Amino acid sequence: MIGPLAAVAALGAGAWYWRERGLRRTHAMAGGLHADRALPHDVEFELYHNDFSLCSKKIRMCLAELGIPYASHHVDLIETGSYETLSRRFLAVNPAALVPVLVHDGHPVYESHDILLYAARHAAAPGALVPPDEPTRAVMQQWIDRSSLTGDDPTQAFEASAGNCVAGLTVPLFAAMIRDIPTRRILEGLLFHRLKQRPLVFLLLKAKGLAGVPSLLPVRKTVLASRRHMERHLDALAQQLAQSGGPWITGAQLTLADVSWAVILERLREADWVAELIVPRPAVAAYWERLRGRPSYASAMDDHQHPLVRRGSERIVAEKARGTSFAALYAATRA
Ligand SMILES: N[C@@H](CCC(=O)N[C@@H](CS)C(=O)NCC(=O)O)C(=O)O
Numbered sequence: 001m002i003g004p005l006a007a008v009a010a011l012g013a014g015a016w017y018w019r020e021r022g023l024r025r026t027h028a029m030a031g032g033l034h035a036d037r038a039l040p041h042d043v044e045f046e047l048y049h050n051d052f053s054l055c056s057k058k059i060r061m062c063l064a065e066l067g068i069p070y071a072s073h074h075v076d077l078i079e080t081g082s083y084e085t086l087s088r089r090f091l092a093v094n095p096a097a098l099v100p101v102l103v104h105d106g107h108p109v110y111e112s113h114d115i116l117l118y119a120a121r122h123a124a125a126p127g128a129l130v131p132p133d134e135p136t137r138a139v140m141q142q143w144i145d146r147s148s149l150t151g152d153d154p155t156q157a158f159e160a161s162a163g164n165c166v167a168g169l170t171v172p173l174f175a176a177m178i179r180d181i182p183t184r185r186i187l188e189g190l191l192f193h194r195l196k197q198r199p200l201v202f203l204l205l206k207a208k209g210l211a212g213v214p215s216l217l218p219v220r221k222t223v224l225a226s227r228r229h230m231e232r233h234l235d236a237l238a239q240q241l242a243q244s245g246g247p248w249i250t251g252a253q254l255t256l257a258d259v260s261w262a263v264i265l266e267r268l269r270e271a272d273w274v275a276e277l278i279v280p281r282p283a284v285a286a287y288w289e290r291l292r293g294r295p296s297y298a299s300a301m302d303d304h305q306h307p308l309v310r311r312g313s314e315r316i317v318a319e320k321a322r323g324t325s326f327a328a329l330y331a332a333t334r335a
Contacts, residue, residue, distance in 0.1 A: 017191065023088055026194040028152075029096040031111030033118060038106050039093060045070040046103040048093055050077050051306040052177075054166060055112035055149055056100040057263040060300035062116050065259060066123035075099050078202060079177045080306050082185045086192045097194065113148045116256045129256045136250050143240070143249050143257035146233065147264055152195055155222050162233035163260075166267050168226025172326075173271040175205040175213050176312035176319075210315055214325040223329060230268075230277060237261065238283040247290055254294075262291040266301050270309055272316040276330055 047063065047070045049056035063070055076084035077099070084090055085097040093108060094101045102109040102119065109118045120129045131137050147163045154167035178186070183206065189199030204216060214220050237249075244251040248258045265288045268277055278285050291297055320327045 021192065024086055024091055024192045025095070026086070026091065026097045026192070027095055028194075029094060029110045031114035033104070033107055033109045035107050037108055039103055039108060041071075041103055041106045043069075043071045044105055046073060047071070048073045048075050048090070048099055048101040048103070050075055050080060050099050051304040052080050052309050053077060053099050054163070054263050054267055057266060057300055057304070058112050058260055059100045059102060059115050059119070060304065061262055061294075061296045062119055062129065062256065062259045064296035064299045065254070065294070066119055066128050067125070068119060068123060070102075078181060078186060078189055078199070079174060080308055081181065083188050083193070086188065113144055113260075116144065116259065120256060129254065129259065131250055131253055131255060139244075139250050140255045140257045144260050146236075147257070147260035153197070155226070158226055158229035162230060162237075162264055165226040165230040165233060166264050168222045169230060169273055170267060170271050171205070171219055171223050172210065172213055172316050172329075173309070173312050174202065175208070175210045176315040177308050178202050178206045179209065179315075180308055180311070181206070210319050211322075211324060211326055214329045220329065224332060227273075227277070234277060234281055234284050237287070238281050241283050241287055247287070258291065259296075262288075262294075262297060263301075265291065266297075270313050272313060272320065273330070 045063070045068055047056075047059060049060060049072070051074065075090055076082045085094075085099065091097060093103070094110060096110065098110075100112055100115065102115045104118070104122065109115050117130075123129070131140055146161060148161060149163040149167060150161055151157055151164070154161075154164035157164045158168065181202075183203070186199050186202050186206065189202070190196060193199050201219075204219075205213070208216055213223070240249055241247075248254045249261065250257060265278065265284070268274055278288060320330055
């Protein structure tokens, strides 16, 4: 009797999976406004975002600086609880299953670096966050690009992008946070995520735990390589601040480039890299202090502290204090 029952259950599960897979198909979406897509909306601007997500923080800070009010839709990532990005409801908003998404008058705008420029163009105060002259705008763009999280595999472009390095430097925080997430929720990612490598890494980090991160050789190499390249990006940032005369990246005006770098420095704080990467660079430390003094930083970052991120940061501090190979990973500068 068990045989036929098991066969019926397996058939049912298979049928469910094929149906869901069809309904939850994901694919990459080009950045910018998609005027051809219409979404339900209540107000002019709506933001789909996540408390922890780097790119979401960037857009929250940008909208706060521009004084653009928006309706907020928090969407969970696996790190904050579940793959809500893979739900049918969210895939209708973004078939790429990524946050953030800005919706303007019912039309979605994808890719955070494009959203920044789009939002600045639609701000009530003309010229806010964007320099008036073309050469300075080009410098701003160069620093936005250097801070962007690009490509399906961030580990492929450490040289070009500090945003991608941040993904590598966040690995300890991922490991610390994923401890609180049930395995079955990560498995949902294996079934439906476009990039299976991501849920696989989370499963591995969950199995090994925070203390086990240094024993995962490819992961250790990724952390150390991202750290090495981040040092170079931060040195370049210090140089740029000296060259522009500050207090901001392009000079006297706070721009979209500063908003993009604020979230990188904030993530270094969350993953407890401040002593290793920021403190040794007084110009960067002072720049970060100036950014932290902006009300927009408080509303985009401090007011969105997720309890799982806070707990994850505390676990990293505690593990470093134990002086194990995990502490050595933070102290090491070479693979
Ligand atoms: N290039 C995209 C990257 C967006 C992105 O990777 N978003 C992350 C959060 S920061 C995400 O939604 N991840 C969900 C997942 O990979 O499962 C942008 O700048 O908007």
